[in-house]
């Protein structure tokens with residue numbers, strides 16, 4: 243079996259940031275417009291009054307302070323509440339592909355690898371901009387990469403499931419080098435008009451370069467083991483799909499955007515993830531309390547605090563369990579990779595770290611790495 247290393251990472255950060263205060267100001271302006279427009283129905287009791295959002299609630303409930311997006315004006319326009327992306331011609335690169343190519347370029351540069359030497363490109367993300375052809379194949383062409391490419395969607399766990407897929411192929415010898423790319427554009431499917439979730443997501447793209455150790459020039463981490471698990475749940479769901487026209491459901495419907503029962507997710511996913519990590523470490527003969535760093539999925543600060551404490555048996559120091567969600571919000575599959583890419587300094591050779599993502603499905607993926 244080949245040994246697999248991570249030799250490069252990349253994070254593409256979109257050009258626009260929206261603070262909680264900015265977001266709440268536009269949401270509350272939308273609420274005023276909505277309530278005025280529906281004043282008669284509200285008075286008659288047939289429509290519910292919409293309530294204001296608040297920056298204090300958002301920070302206290304999630305730890306999020308700001309988020310990056312690819313377009314800001316449409317989101318903050320109280321008469322629109324959705325980004326405005328100009329449609330692109332088929333001959334032009336798609337938006338997600340462009341974001342992924344930027345992150346991929348950073349990872350390739352870090353690894354000293356040319357795109358033509360890549361054997362596999364995985365585009366692992368929660369939503370694809372179109373049904374087909376695969377985003378990954380377009381990215382492969384834009385980069386000038388070799389080999390083959392395909393998409394996979396395991397929602398917020400796509401990065402770690404993608405890493406396991408690539409690692410297994412490298413181990414088996416069918417490929418030598420892979421890029422696992424997570425271009426996430428949740429601004430397109432977030433319901434910005436729903437105060438329960440309007441603050442949750444941000445856009446970003448990440449890249450991880452994985453190589454067989456015998457060809458890697460700048461190996462940084464050895465992948466010791468990976469583990470994926472799923473358990474069906476409807477608590478995070480989006481019903482938009484290709485049968486919509488056949489279902490006569492082309493109207494603006496709430497369930498065609500991101501939906502979640504946040505409280506249930508919080509309660510059900512925490513034990514699932516804590517148990518998953520404990521079992522993964524035990525079956526690999528590794529002591530979880532020996533982990534020097536945990537790069538967790540970035541959905542909610544309290545969730546991460548709980549998992550960190552459960553795994554280490556004590557409250558982790560901030561540098562042991564770095565969060566980036568305060569700046570990026572929940573970036574779906576990319577969150578744990580941003581944390582990994584931006585917060586791996588200060589580790590010594592032999593130190594163990596854990597990348598772990600979790601979310602819709604439910605799904606949980608974990609990757610144990612050793613600093614080289």
Ligand code: COA
Pocket residue numbers: 294295296299300303304398437438439478502503504505507508511541542545572600601602
């Ligand atoms: N501003 C002000 N108040 C708000 C609000 C907002 N933007 N959104 C909701 N509220 C209110 C609710 O109406 C509720 O009021 P009530 O108690 O009078 O009914 C109260 O605040 C609590 O709402 P709740 O939805 O229970 O908040 P929460 O503490 O569960 O926090 C999340 C919400 C989404 C931050 C949290 O549940 C979470 O992060 N869950 C996990 C999400 C996750 O991991 N998803 C997986 C990845 S996609």
